[in-house]
Amino acid sequence: MSEDKDKINLPADEDPKAEETDSDHKKDDEYEEVCFMCRRPESKAGKMFELPGNIHICSDCMQKSFDTMNNGNMNYSDLLSQLPPNVSMIDLSSIQKQVPPRQRPKKKSQDKTKETKKQFSMENIPAPHRLKEMLDDYVIGQEYAKKVMSVAVYNHYKRVFSSREDGVEIEKSNMLMIGPTGSGKTYLVQTLAKLLDVPLALTDATSLTEAGYIGDDIESVVSKLLAAADNDVERAEHGIIFIDEIDKIAKKKNTNQRDVSGEAVQQGMLKLLEGSDVEVPVGANSKNAMVPLETVNTRNILFICGGAFPDLTDIIKERLTKTSSVGFQADLKDKYDDEPNLVSKVTTDDLRNYGMIPEFIGRLPIIFTLDALSEDMMVEILHEPKNAILKQYKKLLSMDEVKLTFSEDALHAIAKKAMERHTGARALRSIIEDFMLDIMYEIPKDDSIGEVVITKEYIERTGGPRIVLRGQEVPKIGMQ
Known part of the structure; x- marks a missing residue:
């Protein structure tokens, strides 16, 4: 009985259940209410009617419900009286709670002090030279691509925050990146964001x-x-969308069927790239009756498209050799076969011949290419960036108080193997994972190991790593 009294007299600020309900209520306050019937948020539907069971209905749906009841011939009192025993009405509140927070738009902050702190402005955007310096810490090589992106991004956000009172409207700086697989297109955009x-x-x-x-x-x-x-619309409208494998939606040639994944997709993206109001489902990829919709304006969203365009070099070769293919001054057919970065000579006509429609190319005014990675660039990628993969493994082994080092020959052996796979920098990770597996497995067994030196012989499977014990050195002991 005394326990019951303690529970009853427990202050609200000390009651854990009360704290849980308060925290849940605060979380709910962050999100907009969603109409139970039409699934529109209150920013779209207006003020909601709150019914018992935490059910919210907008004024439009409420009016439609009254009209249906008044104009209908059904007697609702007779319907309720004829219900069988032990049958209750449906608990609608349980259905209302099935809308998770990720499918509910966040309320716009009313607190002006908080709003000014989080406001995104031109002051948040570094100058092009500073932005390139920041990219240099993470991305090896691709100097031209980094320079173009830095200027384009800076101009894009200047356009976003510029006033249009003088009648001059700056066009969008959407970009098209062309480069071989594994050259760093996705990584460059991720780092930029x-x-x-x-x-x-x-x-x-x-x-x-x-x-x-x-x-x-x-x-x-x-x-x-x-x-x-x-689900913050204002923040999303200042974001970046990267569409990879854009070459896969090129117009299909010599086909009589409807091109639903090629030219039709390019046509559908035109308004999106230029800027339009788009109704998108919140917390889902497809529209349906159970998901609330939110309107997003794409005018200030930066679109970056990327693709490998594997057969583009053939089109460029054909154009370059076509201009002077007759007479003593003619170029040889195989003149450009050994050109390492032939794709850098690309023009909009080449892209049109590839299958990209002119309207789509016109909405991506900034076109630039990325270089194919060389062996020396692969070596730099292994250890120079701030989050280089070798630095990650060194950190992992340092937690076991073991030092990990790589010989210069070993780095070049890794890069050489990666070049043979023709998948760019992606191959580096799989190669390192392969030879580090045994080391990561064996190291925690032996506390006497102080250092592991990865050698060229170990990479080429002709020897083992060099193990340095704490206080003494044992040369080239292979780990079994």
């Missing part, structure tokens, strides 16, 4: 189809950006 602290949505053009067909809707890319911005 992280440095700018803006939301980023990554998507693959291969999954996009025309509306009404199986696959991801074109507008789903904006829905991903809204999710990355934690």
Whole structure:
């Protein structure tokens, strides 16, 4: 009985259940209420009617419900009286609670002090030279690409925050990146978004189809950006969307069927790239009756498209040799076969011949290429960037109080193996994971090991790593 009294007299600030309900209530206050019937948030539908069971209905749906009841012939009192025994009405509150927070838009902050702290402005954008210096810490090589991106991003946000009172409207700086697989297209965009602290949505053009067909809707890319911005529309409208494998939506040649994943997708993306109001589902990739919708304006969203364009070099070769293919001054057919970065000579005509429609190319005014990685660049990628993969493994082994070092010959052996795979920098990770497996497995067994030196022989499977014990050295002992 005394325990019951203690529970009854427990102050609200000390009651753990009360604290839980308070915290849940605060979390709910961060998100907009969603109409139980039409699933529109209160920013769209207006003030909500709150019914028992935490059910919210907008004025439009409430009016429609009254009209249906008044104009209908059903006697609701007779319906309730004829219910069988032990049958109760449906608990609608349990259905209302099925809308998770990730599918509810966040309320816009009313606190002006908080709003000024979080406000995104031109002051948050570094100058082009400073932005390139920041990219240099993470991305090896690709000097031209980093320079172009730094200037384009800086101009894009100047356009976003510029006034249009003088009648001069700056066009969008959407970009098209062309480079071989593994050259760092996605990594460059990810690093850029992280440095700018803006939301980023990554998507693959291969999954996009025309509306009404199986696959991801074109507008789903904006829905991903809204999710990355934690359903904050204002923040999402200052974000970046990166569409990879853009070459896969090139116009199909010699086909009589409807091109739902090629030219139709390019046509559907035109308004998106230029800037339009898009209704996207909150917390889902497809629209349905159970998901609230939010309107996002894409005018200030920076679109970056990337692709390998594997057969583009053949089109460029054909154009370059076509101009002077007759007479003593003619170029040889194989003149450009050994050109390492032939794709850097690309023009908009080459892209049109590849299958990209002129309207789509016109909405990506900044076109630049990335160089194929050389062996020396691979070696630099291994150990120079701030978050280089070798630095990550060194940190892992340092937690076991073991020093990890790589000989210069070993680094070149790793890079050489990666070059043979023709997948760019992606190959480095899989190669290192392969030969580090045994080391990571054996090290925790023996506390006497103080240092592991990775040698060229170990990479080439002709020997083992050099193990340095604490206080003494044992040369080239292979780990079994």
